Amino acid sequence: xxxxxxxxxxxxxxxxxxxxxxxxxxxxxxxxxxxxxxxxxxxxxxxxxxxxxxxxxxxxxxxxxxxxxxxxxxxxxxxxxxxxxxxxxxxxxxxxxxxxxxxxxxxxxxxxxxxx
Amino acid sequence: xxxxxxxxxxxxxxxxxxxxxxxxxxxxxxxxxxxxxxxxxxxxxxxxxxxxxxxxxxxxxxxxxxxxxxxxxxxxxxxxxxxxxxxxxxxxxxxxxxxxxxxxxxxxxxxxxxxx
Numbered sequence: 001x002x003x004x005x006x007x008x009x010x011x012x013x014x015x016x017x018x019x020x021x022x023x024x025x026x027x028x029x030x031x032x033x034x035x036x037x038x039x040x041x042x043x044x045x046x047x048x049x050x051x052x053x054x055x056x057x058x059x060x061x062x063x064x065x066x067x068x069x070x071x072x073x074x075x076x077x078x079x080x081x082x083x084x085x086x087x088x089x090x091x092x093x094x095x096x097x098x099x100x101x102x103x104x105x106x107x108x109x110x111x112x113x114x115x116x
Numbered sequence: 117x118x119x120x121x122x123x124x125x126x127x128x129x130x131x132x133x134x135x136x137x138x139x140x141x142x143x144x145x146x147x148x149x150x151x152x153x154x155x156x157x158x159x160x161x162x163x164x165x166x167x168x169x170x171x172x173x174x175x176x177x178x179x180x181x182x183x184x185x186x187x188x189x190x191x192x193x194x195x196x197x198x199x200x201x202x203x204x205x206x207x208x209x210x211x212x213x214x215x216x217x218x219x220x221x222x223x224x225x226x227x228x229x230x231x232x
Contacts, residue, residue: 042225043226044224044226045223104219108157109159
């Protein structure tokens with residue numbers, strides 16, 4: 001069965017600090033996708049990134065970076081120089097099968113608070 | 117931009133009422149999903165649909181049903197609302213497995229339902 005574990009439930013940092021959100025997953029599939037979503041206070045989940053299981057290259061997008069390591073089944077998300085607008089709930093998710101009907105398994109989410 | 121619209125942001129209903137939550141997407145997506153989100157439990161899949169008139173149970177379908185008569189609209193029905201169905205309900209859609217955006221789900225802003 002698919003499983004996504006986000007062990008951290010709440011993180012609080014001061015603005016400009018770097019913060020890493022951890023995600024560990026379990027799957028028997030050899031082909032899968034991993035995702036991160038952001039849920040700001042407005043409620044709508046916003047897609048941030050999708051990573052194919054065959055692509056272990058790390059990715060950077062502005063202040064955001066993602067570290068994918070198949071050896072440890074982890075897909076961690078780092079925010080550099082955090083800002084108050086980064087305050088949100090962040091979800092990691094795993095697709096059941098790449099190419100199937102895109103059913104996702106979500107972690108329980110991490111609430112990030114960035115204080116001025 | 118993909119737009120997923122949920123008809124109500126907030127709803128208050130009485131125990132035993134039949135409740136309809138509506139979701140409309142404007143991107144001609146094949147797949148649509150209903151989740152509920154509760155503190156400490158993350159997102160849990162209630163039902164999903166991969167085509168018109170097709171539906172499949174998710175992880176927690178009990179007490180719910182769905183309807184998909186048109187491709188763009190996916191309705192969640194609480195046949196007889198109960199207090200334990202008080203929750204945030206999120207609708208999502210995703211394109212078919214073909215193409216670059218496969219497996220990415222796009223979310224609505226959510227409906228916060230209170231059952232008294």
